[in-house]
Each structure stands twice: as C-alpha cells, then as structure tokens.
Amino acid sequence: MHQGLTIGELANRSGLAVSAIRFYETHGIVRPLRNQGGHRRYGRSDLRRLSFALIAQRLGFPLAEIAGHLATLPADRAPDRQDWERIATGFRNRIAERIAALQALSDKLDGCIGCGCLSLDKCSLYNPEDWAARKGQGPRYLMGDRPEGTDG
Numbered sequence: 001m002h003q004g005l006t007i008g009e010l011a012n013r014s015g016l017a018v019s020a021i022r023f024y025e026t027h028g029i030v031r032p033l034r035n036q037g038g039h040r041r042y043g044r045s046d047l048r049r050l051s052f053a054l055i056a057q058r059l060g061f062p063l064a065e066i067a068g069h070l071a072t073l074p075a076d077r078a079p080d081r082q083d084w085e086r087i088a089t090g091f092r093n094r095i096a097e098r099i100a101a102l103q104a105l106s107d108k109l110d111g112c113i114g115c116g117c118l119s120l121d122k123c124s125l126y127n128p129e130d131w132a133a134r135k136g137q138g139p140r141y142l143m144g145d146r147p148e149g150t151d152g
Contacts, residue, residue, distance in 0.1 A: 004033065004041030014050045021050070028067040029053045031075055048079060056091070060098070108142065 010030075011018045024030055025040075030049050032040040049070055056066045069087045073079045132140040 004035075004043060005046070007032075007040050007042065010042045010046060010050075013047055016050060016054075024050060024053060027063050029063075029070055045079065049073075059091075059095070061091070061094070105142065 005013070007018050007021055010016075011021055014021070016024075021030065025032065030042060030046040032042045032046070035041050052070070053063070053066050057063065069090065072087075073083050132145070135145045
C-alpha cells in the first residue's frame with residue numbers, strides 16, 4: 001500500500017464520520033496500517049469493507065458476524081469475486097432462514113402467537129390450561145414448540 005488513504009479521505013469517500021471509522025476499526029472491519037509518523041493509512045479495500053458492513057448492518061446482521069466474515073479476507077488486497085461469493089453464500093443462507101421465520105410469523109398473525117394469554121375466543125394455536133407455560137417463558141409456539149396434541 002503506497003501512501004494509503006488518510007482517515008479524513010476515507011471518511012469523505014465513505015460518507016462516514018471519522019469517529020464512525022474508528023468505531024469500525026475497533027470491531028475489526030477495517031485494519032489500517034501506520035505510517036512512520038504513526039498516522040493511520042487505509043487501503044482502498046477498506047472502502048469496500050466499510051460499504052459491505054453498512055449494507056449488512058441494514059439487513060440486520062450483527063457487527064460481530066460481519067467482522068467475522070471480513071476477518072477471513074486478505075488484508076493486503078481488495079477482496080476478489082471468490083472472496084465475496086463465499087461470504088455471500090453464508091449470508092444468503094442466513095437470509096433464507098430469516099425469510100422462513102418471517103413467513104411463519106406472517107402466517108400466524110391472524111391467530112394466537114402462542115403467548116399463553118388465553119384472551120382470544122378463537123385461537124389457531126389454542127392453549128387450554130396454559131400448556132405453553134409448561135414449555136418455558138416467551139411465545140413458545142412461535143419459537144418452534146408445538147401445541148399439545150398436535151403432530152410434529
């Protein structure tokens with residue numbers, strides 16, 4: 001990396017505040033080098049890393065998971081197509097899981113969400129005698145438990 005980008009230049013290119021770039025640095029999203037004067041110098045690939053992190057965060061992925069994926073990338077060059085395809089496969093699987101969970105939630109919104117409140121006269125997940133409470137706290141049926149007397 002010849003001169004590299006200063007933190008100000010990276011902030012200008014990414015649209016992020018300098019403090020935000022430092023925040024991402026503490027979480028391993030970007031890994032600047034230091035010049036002889038001790039100043040941070042960022043590679044052009046750090047701009048891609050920041051962009052990727054921002055997009056992944058908007059999709060609801062936690063920063064630790066994003067940093068874990070980025071930690072597998074080489075630090076001395078921009079990620080190539082194979083690098084991104086590998087990461088994309090992992091994210092694609094997680095997105096598919098979220099879509100399935102959201103679809104299941106959507107399908108159950110008209111009925112009981114399995115909270116055990118017994119306040120509905122007609123509930124698609126009827127919970128007589130608060131059977132759901134025996135399975136633990138929270139919306140048990142929504143979390144994957146089955147109502148008593150059902151298959152599965």
